Amino acid sequence: MSRRKAAVSAAVISLVSATTVAVLTSAGIAPVAAAATTTFTAVADTHVDNSAASTNYGTSGQLGVDNSPIKRTFLKFTVSGLTETVSSAKLRVHTDDVAGAESDNGGTFRSMSNTTWSETGVTWNNQPAIDGATLGSLGSVARNTWYEIDVTSYVTGNGTFSIGVTSASSNGADYDSRETGATAPQLVVTTGTTPPPSGDPVLVGAGDIATSGSADSATANLLDGISGTVFTAGDNAYPDGTASDFTNYYNPTWGRHKARTRPSPGNHDYHTPGASGYFNYFGANAGDPAKGYYSYDLGNWHVVALNSNCSAVGGCGAGSPQEQWLRADLAASTKPCTVAYWHHPRFTSGSTHGPNTAVGPLVQALYDNNADVIVAGHNHQYERFAPINPSGALDTARGIRHFVAGTGGAGLYSFGTIHPNSQARNNTTHGVLKLTLHSNSYTWEFKPVAGKTYTDSGTTSCH
Template identity: 65%
Template sequence: MQSRIQRLAVTVGASLTASALAAGALVALTASSASAATVTLTPTADTRVQSNAASTNYGTSSTLGVDASEVQKTFLKFNITGISGTITSAKLRLHVKNAAGAESTSGGTWRLMSNTTWSETGVTYNNQPAIDGTTLGSIGSVAVNTWYEIDVTDKIPASGVISIGGTSASSNGADFDSRETSLDPQLVITTGTTPTPTPTPTPTPGTDPILVGAGDIASTGSGDNATAALISAMPSSATVFAAGDNAYPDGTLSNYNTNYHPSWGAFKSRTIPAPGNHEYHTTGASGYFDYFGALAGPNRNGWFSKDLGNWHIISLNSEVNMAAGSPQETWLRQDLAANTKPCTLAMWHSPLFTSGSHGPDSSVRPLFQALYDHNADVVVTGHNHNYERFAPMTPSGAVDNTRGIRHFVNGAGGSSHYNFTSVAANSQARNADTYGVLKFTLHSNSYDWEFVPEAGKTYTDSGTTACH
C-alpha cells in the first residue's frame, strides 16, 4: 500500500506531463485572482449496487464501490445550486475507504448519466439506471484513506440536478466513503475571474511540513520522556506544538526548567507553545513567558500566528478573555482576514468539545466561531489528559462535512491520564490510557493526522482530510 504522503495528487485532465506523473511530482497552481469563490457540494443521494445481491438496496450504506467481480457500480446525485459567476474549475472528489481490501488497482471510470430521477433507497442491481453520457474521467491505482479527484470542468452544467455513475473493468476495484460518513463525496466548484496559473513546485513527497505535539506534558513522572522520545525519532525539521499545561504543577519558571526542559526542552527552538490553566497559577503566566520568550509571541498576551508551508498556524490563549469583541477575538478575526494560506490550524488549551472529565469550555466558542467564519480546518486542544477526535463540526457542535472544523483533544503529553465520563456527540475516536503525540503532515491542500503512541502501546488513530 502506498504511504499517505505518496498519495496521488493529480486530477484527470490536468496539464502535467506523463513523466511528472510517473515520478509522483506534486504541482500547485497559484492564482492571481482574488475574486474567485469556491463552493463544495455534497451528494443529495448516493448508493451502490452489487450483482451478488441483485435485489438489495445499499442506499444507507457507509460504503460505495466499483468492481468487475462481483460487479459493483456507484451512483451519485448532486444538486448544483447557489453558484454565481462563471465556473472556472469543477472537481469530483472521492475518498477511498479506510478498510481492509480498499487498496486497489482501479478507482473506476465515472460518467454523467441521463437519468436524474433514481431514488437512493430504491435502486438495486435489478433496476439500476443506465450509466451513460459524457465520460468525466477515470481514477487509476488508489490507496486506502486517501482523497482522489477528477477534473470535471466544462463537463457539468452550471445549475440543476446531475447524476454521476462509476464502474470498473477491474476485479480489483475500489471502495469509497458514502455520504453517510464524514468523508462523503464532494463536487468542488470554483467561480470568478479565470486566473492565470503559474506552476510552482511544492515539496516533493516526504518533505511536506510536519507539526507534532501534545498538551499536558511534564510533571515529575516519566510520561514526558516517553513522548519526547517519539518526537526525537521524527525528522529534526518537524515543528513541535505544546498545547498548554506544559510544566506542572504551576507553570513556574522553575517547573519549566526542572520538569519540561530535560525532555521537551530539546525542541524548544522549534516549538509553537500555548499557555494552559496551570501556567496561570503564576501571575500573568510569567514562568511560561519567561521560559519561551519570543517563541510565545509578542506582548506576552498569548496569541500569535506563523506559516508552515501552505498552512497558517495560530496559537491562542484560552485562559484570558475570548468574548466576541475582546482584544484576542478581534485580533484573531483580523489575522484570519489577512491570511493568504489555503489551510488553517489553530491550537489552544481548553476544549470546546470533549468527552473528558473537564467538561466542554463554552467560553472558547467565539474563537471557534471566528475560525469557522474564515473556513479554518483544524483545532487542537489539551486540558483533558487523553486523546479524542471529533467529526468536522460547526461552533454549535453540528456535523458539517462541507466546512466544519475537525477538533482534536490531545492532553496525552505525559502528565497522568484522565478517564472519559461520557461520549460526547460526534466523537469518533478516543483513548485514555496511552501517552502519545499527535502528528500532522501538512500537504499543500490537505493534511494527514496520526496519533503516535508511546513505546510499548498499540493504540493509534490516523486519517487524511482535504482543506476547505
C-alpha cells in the same frame, strides 16, 4: 524510604525505548542517518557507607552521596543496539522525595575502569575504585527533582560503563535507585544527526506535558524521531508553571526541542502570575507576554496559537482583543488551509473538564474563515471529532475537525458522556499528535509512546 546518603552508586542500564528515523536515499547521494534517541534505565545500583563497612545496599530504594559519614554511589550502564555515532549522552538522576534528600552539593560524577562489580556484592570494604575522568558535578540539589549530567565524553558507543559519585559535603544528597521504577537513573543516548526537514511540513505535539513522572520523557523520545515544528497545547510544566518547574521537568524532556517549539499556555502555566515562568522560558517563540496568541505559516498552511486563559488576556468573547485580532489575522492570511491550537477544548467527552464555552467566539471566528483543524488539551486523553460546526453539529461541508491531545505526560483522565460526533478516543496511552500539512489536505497520526499500541490516523482535504 529511610534517608541514606552515599557518594557512589552503581546501575546497569537496559534499553526501554528507542526512536529512529530512516532517511531515503536519492540517486547518487549516500543515506544520512537521522538523529535517534535511546533511553536506558538502571538494572542495578548500590551505594556504600563507611559507618557500615560490611553492609550491602544493593536492594535499597535510595542512593546516597555524603562526606560525613562517607557514602559513595556506583552506576553501571550497559549500552547496546547502537548503529550510528553517539552525538550526545546524558545521565539523569532524580533526588528522593523525602526530607533531607536536598543538599548544597549534588556530587561529582567520574568514570570508572571497573565494570564487573556486583550490585548485591559491593560494600565499603570491597568497593571498586572511582579512578577515571571527572564527567561533571552538581551544585545545590532540591528534593524530588531530576538532574542531568553530560557524559558524552565517556559513553561513545556500545559497551558497559561505570560511573562513581562522591561528595565533599557533610550535607549529603539522596537519589532514587532503580527500585523506585519511574525515577530510576536513566541514560539518554542520541546517535546520528538531524537532517533538514524535507517534503510537506509537519506540526507535532500535545498538551499537559511535563511532570515529575516518566511519561513526559517517553513522549519527548517520540519527538526525537519526528522532524518539523513542535506545538504545545498548554499546561507545559506542572504543577505551577514556575521557573523551577520548567527547569526541572520540561527542560530535560521536551526542552531539547525548545528551538523548534511554538507553544500555547495552559491554566497551570498561569498558576505563576502572568505565566512568567512560561513566557520567560520560551521567550519570543511564545509571543507577546501580555497576549500569548500569535500566528505563523508552514507551507500552504496558516497556523494560529491562541490563549484560552481568557481572563488573563481581556476575554475571549466577541469583540474582545483576542477575538478581533484573530478575525483580522485570518482575513489577512493568503493560505488555503488553517490549523489553530490552544489549551481548553470547546468540545470534549472527558469527565474531568467539560466543554469550554468561553472559547466559542474563537471557534466561530475560525469557522467563519473556513479553518480546518483545532487542537486542544486540558483533558488528559486523546479524542478526535468529525468535522463539526461551532454548535457541535456534524458539518461535512465546512466543519472543523477538533482534536483533544492532552497526552503529553501528565496522568490520564477518564471519559464521561460521549459527544455524538466523537469518532476516536483513548485514555490509556500517552503520545503525540502528528499533523502532516499537505498543500491542500492534512494527515493526522496519533503516535503512542514505546510499549503502547493505540494509534489513530487519517487524511482530510482542506475546505
